[in-house]
């Protein structure tokens with residue numbers, strides 16, 4: 001019997017949420033991967049839905065709006081007074097994706113330089129980390145530089161191939177449409193360069209906040225289910241395993257399998 005309360009009705013994801021801009025998306029397909037859909041229908045998602053929790057680490061310069069973003073989504077609250085995060089905080093959010101329960105653990109790190117070493121210890125071991133990085137849209141040039149440092153630190157502690165990156169422009173409400181379009185061009189260029197999916201949103205108005213987290217949850221879910229299928233694919237009962245005397249071939253086969261997993 002499950003001890004967890006049921007997933008909230010407004011956290012149910014039945015379709016792949018679309019990206020913010022096709023120009024700055026790592027994935028542009030319209031639907032969930034067909035293997036993932038079938039696995040969910042047949043309840044073959046392994047540890048995803050039971051024990052798996054995807055870790056989302058939110059990093060960025062101080063006062064860019066990391067805490068407000070998490071609070072808007074998790075508590076539907078917004079505080080206009082700035083209270084610096086000390087060290088690190090976290091929230092859990094439960095979703096149901098294609099009928100399977102899935103949780104995101106949202107790590108809210110401190111932007112202040114003096115807490116940076118504390119925050120960086122939390123990046124460690126986050127093999128399934130998703131790293132939304134963000135900057136204050138209106139001060140993009142400053143933040144881009146700082147942002148890169150944060151990103152580099154987070155990636156130092158994780159295998160970059162295991163991390164999905166989101167570059168998030170916060171405080172969209174502060175820019176006029178004209179300012180915003182110039183800022184966005186630069187942001188999209190940066191997102192392409194660092195292979196991140198770009199989003200712009202406002203925690204004050206709530207614009208795109210829900211859409212963004214639904215997208216993060218869905219992409220994290222998909223990657224986790226595909227990894228689970230890949231793992232279980234190699235140990236079906238009754239499978240015939242050909243053992244070749246040339247061990248290089250074995251290695252080549254397993255490498256090939258891996259590279260197909262996320263297509």
Ligand SMILES: Nc1nc2c(ncn2[C@@H]2O[C@H](COP(=O)(O)OP(=O)(O)OP(=O)(O)O)[C@@H](O)[C@H]2O)c(=O)[nH]1
Nearest residue numbers: 063064065066067068080082085111171202203204
């Ligand atoms: N206008 C506007 N202000 C925002 C928005 N998001 C955050 N702010 C304001 O920006 C300030 C900093 O927000 P926080 O979320 O505390 O920033 P942070 O990135 O968590 O800062 P640290 O914890 O120091 O790293 C606060 O005064 C917020 O009210 C937004 O979308 N629009």
Ligand SMILES: [Mg+2]
Nearest residue numbers: 066067084085
């Ligand atoms: Mg904070």
